[in-house]
Amino acid sequence: MYDYVTGKLDWLAAGLPSEGTNAERPRAGDVARSDVPTCQMDERLGDVRERVRAAGWEACVVVNEERVVLGLLRSKELEANPELRIEEAMRPGPSTFRPFVSVDEMATFMIEHDLESAPITTSDGRLVGLLKREDAARVALELRQAERTEPKDRGRP
Amino acid sequence: MPQEIDRDEVRRHLDRGAQLVEVLPANEYEEDHLPGAINLPLRRLEAEARDVLDRGRPVVVYCWDSA
Numbered sequence: 278m279y280d281y282v283t284g285k286l287d288w289l290a291a292g293l294p295s296e297g298t299n300a301e302r303p304r305a306g307d308v309a310r311s312d313v314p315t316c317q318m319d320e321r322l323g324d325v326r327e328r329v330r331a332a333g334w335e336a337c338v339v340v341n342e343e344r345v346v347l348g349l350l351r352s353k354e355l356e357a358n359p360e361l362r363i364e365e366a367m368r369p370g371p372s373t374f375r376p377f378v379s380v381d382e383m384a385t386f387m388i389e390h391d392l393e394s395a396p397i398t399t400s401d402g403r404l405v406g407l408l409k410r411e412d413a414a415r416v417a418l419e420l421r422q423a424e425r426t427e428p429k430d431r432g433r434p
Numbered sequence: 435m436p437q438e439i440d441r442d443e444v445r446r447h448l449d450r451g452a453q454l455v456e457v458l459p460a461n462e463y464e465e466d467h468l469p470g471a472i473n474l475p476l477r478r479l480e481a482e483a484r485d486v487l488d489r490g491r492p493v494v495v496y497c498w499d500s501a
Contacts, residue, residue: 280436281444281496285456288468288496291441297466377466 306376323359
């Protein structure tokens with residue numbers, strides 16, 4: 278017999294698939310945008326800003342070579358002096374969230390804490406994507422509307 | 435005493451046909467479980483393992499975390 282000591286939390290935090298009622302509901306990892314621009318700490322802010330905006334974004338995640346999240350540039354940070362290096366301009370060590378957290382929970386948290394966006398990472402800090410508040414709120418609302426219109430009794434006599 | 439393994443080893447054992455058992459209560463199992471896992475809550479494990487599990491295949495048990 279073998280004991281998977283770190284258990285279900287470790288499995289889910291790694292973004293691996295699961296089964297069950299929660300698996301049928303959208304989670305942070307499902308809605309996060311994996312195409313979020315990324316940059317490295319030694320780049321010039323002006324160059325990164327240009328690249329980010331050309332891609333239609335107002336946020337950029339700072340990562341290392343292994344895609345581990347080191348910082349975040351939101352609209353406010355992107356407006357700083359373009360000659361700054363990313364390391365100087367970024368918001369270091371942002372709060373990150375695991376892919377298995379429900380979108381409903383994320384939407385509520387992001388609204389309560391006024392977060393425009395939140396990096397979603399695996400348990401070892403690697404970027405899965407950036408969850409935008411508007412996406413989380415929209416999906417959470419769609420889910421609630423769908424649950425309200427579902428028939429309450431299914432096949433009961 | 436079961437041998438402790440990590441996530442990569444779990445996947446290797448599963449590829450080789452191991453049985454996966456979640457020992458948490460049923461309601462927690464229903465919310466989320468590893469693909470293919472069966473539920474045998476800890477208090478029933480000893481009594482029911484013999485009937486439910488295949489002795490010819492290795493068994494991997496797991497809980498929520500290491501706490």
